[in-house]
Amino acid sequence: SRPALLEVPSMTTVSASAAALAATSIPLAPVTDPAARMAEAARLLLPHLERGQRIDAGVLRTAMEAAFGASDATGAWDWKTAYDACEAATVLFLRKYGRALFRKAGSPAACLSALSKIANLPPTHTRRSAESQTFQQFSTPIPLGLVAAYAAAITPADRVLEPSAGTGLFAIFAEIAGGALVLNELADTRASLLSLLFPAIPVTRFDAAQIDDHLDPAVTPSVVLMNPPFSAMANVEGRIADTTYRHVASALARLAPGGRLVTITGASFAPDNLAWRDAFIRLQERGRIVFSAAIDGAVYAKHGTTFPTRLTVIDRRPADDPAVFPAAPGVASNAATLLGWLDDNLPTRLAVDPSLTVPTVAASVPRSVRGYINRTAKAVPAAVPMAEPEGLPLSYETQDGPAGEGGRLSDGIYEEYGLQAIRIAGSQAHPTRLVQSAAMASVAPPKPSYRPHLP
Secondary structure, three states: OOOHHHOOOOOOOHHHHHHHHHOOOOOOOOOOOHHHHHHHHHHHHHHHHHOOOOOOHHHHHHHHHHHHOOOHHHOOOOHHHHHHHHHHHHHHHHHHHHHHHHHHHOOHHHHHHHHHHHHOOOOOOOOOOHHHHHHOOOOOOHHHHHHHHHHHOOOOOOEEEEOOOOOOOOHHHHHHOOOEEEEEOOOHHHHHHHHHHOOOOOEEOOOHHHHHHHOOOOOOOOEEEEOOOOOOOOOOOOOOOOHHHHHHHHHHHHOOOOOEEEEEEEOOOOOOOOOOHHHHHHHHOOOEEEEEEEEOHHHHHHHOOOOOEEEEEEEOOOOOOOOOOOOOOOEEOOHHHHHHHHHHHOOOOOOOOHHHOOOOOOOOOOOOHHHHHHHHHHHOOOOOOOOOOOOEEOOOEEOOOOOOEOOEOOOOOEEEOOOOOEEOOOOOOOOOOOEEEHHHHOOOOOOOOOOOEEO
16 A cells, blocks of 8 residues: 555544544553653554654653653653654654655655655654753754665665664664664663664664774674764763764774765864864875765754754775865755755765675565564574683782882872782783872782682
């Protein structure tokens, strides 16, 4: 049947929608699992998207109260949580109808028009939470997500990394295109929600500003889709000017040679901005910028901000001249304009080493979420058991540790640091000088008796 989103959305009364939700019997998740309740709220909201009905504040409140068993007045949920549930419902909708929609639309432009109708059904984000402020959680609108995925030119042979996966609005486009997903999200609740929305995909919870340092060395993506925080760093108070650069540089370092990185950033993070010129020159020593265009802030209005953004595409091959950048076409007033610019200016993707691509196997498209889970689970290779390394007891000798030089403390507030209670044969001195406070140096540590077993 033809997805309802291809028709002009019909309107139903709030009272009828609310009554239907209130009458639904829902098994509640444990109080300690807000992500599971958000997923339940998403399930309740999905029929509204399927019928092309607007989700206004009344409908959303009813769904959240039914899923959480309490109102927002009790503190069980807040409106940012409700907006995330709407985004989760959108992910469920795209998984159910996305492939059929793309097939019937026939062109990215026609598909973009249909997605824009769906994007207008949930309510505008008008409230924020402390966590959303801390992590700068502004999910990518689905029309812009489609454009970014189109720029990435994802195929079933691609392994797609999303370092800050949020609620999965980027990841679902990569899934529809057939790419194998690598998902990471630092925020606990969103990471748990991702695990429920993409049950066959392990979700890591690293700081994406150092994603290359944390990911398993065997994971080499051929595509990176990312919408990093613009100025917020994990565990750091205040705004950090080079946050975006750190995220992009780390993801680019992890990208396979010949791979493609597509990122949404603040509009000012641009090669032609003198403040960032040197940073982009450093980036081009590893990957060449092949497209960059600013986006009008109105594109993000439904997600609670009108901050102007930018779409940048980087191919992992050093630039011939790192100081030369492609000309920017201007400021795109909407996603359709940006899509047209990509058609006119974006080069085809580079070849990636076949050893780094995902083997493709002809298979039928799953017709249900259960079928999707089963297919993906079968596609994940079983972990090869590794032999446990032999553990040997650490050999050391205990000794009386003198405080300071020759057992005497100096007049300074710091003393040179060294192991006082033990000596380990064959150990090396630290390459730089280490110190400890005089107070610490004046107290001899206890002599250990435990000997750890190390490989």
